[in-house]
Amino acid sequence: MPDKKLPLSWYRKEQVVTLAQNLLGKYLYSNINGQLTGGIITETEAYAGVTDKASHAYNGRRTTRTETMYHEGGISYVYFTYGMHHLFNVVTGPKAVPHAVLVRGIYPLTGCDVMLQRTGKKSINYQLTNGPAKLTKALGITRQQNGISLSGNTIWIEDHGIKIAKEHINATPRIGIDYAGEDALLPYRFVIDYQHYIH
DNA sequence: CCAGGGATGGACT
DNA sequence: GTCCATCCCTGGT
Numbered sequence: 001m002p003d004k005k006l007p008l009s010w011y012r013k014e015q016v017v018t019l020a021q022n023l024l025g026k027y028l029y030s031n032i033n034g035q036l037t038g039g040i041i042t043e044t045e046a047y048a049g050v051t052d053k054a055s056h057a058y059n060g061r062r063t064t065r066t067e068t069m070y071h072e073g074g075i076s077y078v079y080f081t082y083g084m085h086h087l088f089n090v091v092t093g094p095k096a097v098p099h100a101v102l103v104r105g106i107y108p109l110t111g112c113d114v115m116l117q118r119t120g121k122k123s124i125n126y127q128l129t130n131g132p133a134k135l136t137k138a139l140g141i142t143r144q145q146n147g148i149s150l151s152g153n154t155i156w157i158e159d160h161g162i163k164i165a166k167e168h169i170n171a172t173p174r175i176g177i178d179y180a181g182e183d184a185l186l187p188y189r190f191v192i193d194y195q196h197y198i199h
Numbered sequence: 200c201c202a203g204g205g206a207t208g209g210a211c212t
Numbered sequence: 213g214t215c216c217a218t219c220c221c222t223g224g225t
Contacts, residue, residue: 045206047206054206055206056206061222063221063223064221064222065220065222078220078222079206079220080219080220080221081205081206081207081219081220081221082205082207082208082217082218082219082220083205083207083217083218083219083220084202084208084217084218084219085205085207085208087206089206091219102206104206131207131208132206132207133207133208134207134208142222143205148202174206175206175207176205176206176207177206179204180206181207182208
């Protein structure tokens with residue numbers, strides 16, 4: 001059985017905006033508390049490190065929290081927000097380049113019973129994991145998984161050969177970053193255009 | 200030490 | 213459309 005897991009080299013390129021687009025259609029898995037769960041990545045946002053006012057690492061900010069982002073690409077960056085939500089990011093780029101991609105949505109496929117249990121939902125559909133905090137809840141991801149390698153067996157991403165054509169990717173401004181000034185307008189959010197995949 | 204705010208989601212009008 | 217739960221993170225005393 002071929003290893004479909006993305007190699008660490010995949011994450012270590014400079015072009016975080018391209019990587020955010022290329023993550024669409026990949027399979028995100030977690031194996032947490034002995035439960036395998038996962039789905040297809042459908043929505044991402046790029047956060048372009050020190051030059052991006054929306055990034056936690058803007059202007060080279062280094063804190064206990066943001067230190068994770070300065071690590072070499074291929075690890076997770078999980079942080080807590082709004083007093084109740086965990087958000088999962090993929091750290092990308094070479095060492096000391098604090099780029100990250102926020103995973104904002106997946107289509108649930110693996111371990112659906114577990115994901116229903118974790119979220120308290122009744123039925124499997126795209127709405128189960130179509131938000132950045134919804135998918136971490138379904139996948140069981142918390143800050144305990146902050147900084148872990150994506151080449152391990154806890155959280156990883158696989159390439160199953162699905163290629164999302166550029167024209168089937170919608171690019172929009174990112175969500176919830178009004179504080180970022182002119183950078184709030186950058187088209188760094190990428191969503192699969194479902195219309196082309198439902199028939 | 201402490202105040203202010205947040206890369207959200209669910210409930211409700 | 214509005215409201216708000218809830219607590220970590222940050223920067224400033």
